[in-house]
Amino acid sequence: QKEVEQNSGPLSVPEGAIASLNCTYSDRVSQSFFWYRQYSGKSPELIMSIYSNGDKEDGRFTAQLNKASQYVSLLIRDSQPSDSATYLCAVNDGGTSYGKLTFGQGTILTVHP
């Protein structure tokens, strides 16, 4: 059973702070890793993808991947109230050639003014 585990929430940070979201995965053949943002009642929205060890930055978001530790994280700098949402970590099985994603349970982030 391939598993993706996220740090339990909810996570509450003040506006302007750094929010740190963590995820571990069990399947060593996983090759692609994704962070989705999901507002209440809405569909998931892709915000970051990463498949090489190290950091990947996109605006206020930084994804970090460590395949040896089977760990992926998302940092949100200068957090804004609009960042309040559920953040989903997802992995794609390296053995598949299509969009089969295994998601974690999600971490609820609240950014308070």
Added chain:
Amino acid sequence: DTGVSQDPRHKITKRGQNVTFRCDPISEHNRLYWYRQTLGQGPEFLTYFQNEAQLEKSRLLSDRFSAERPKGSFSTLEIQRTEQGDSAMYLCASSLEWDTSGNTIYFGEGSWLTVV
């Protein structure tokens, strides 16, 4: 609107009734996926179509569930003899191809099912 379209968006049904959801993918996308998401959980993969062929089914897709994609265009997901545990959001997604960026998969807005 050129996104992934799902219908109905909300459905309330009595236990034991059958329900059917429809998904219209982005027109040129040949790959279509169904996921299910319950409250407080992430989406779970249900099934995958490439054109009209159903190439993978999750063990979550019990024999009460059936998905079709006739002619490789729209897809339907039918749930027979619904149970309260079927209450969830059913997400459809489509893609033309797949790469490690993940940018090629597009999710619909989901169909909410409540079984009372």
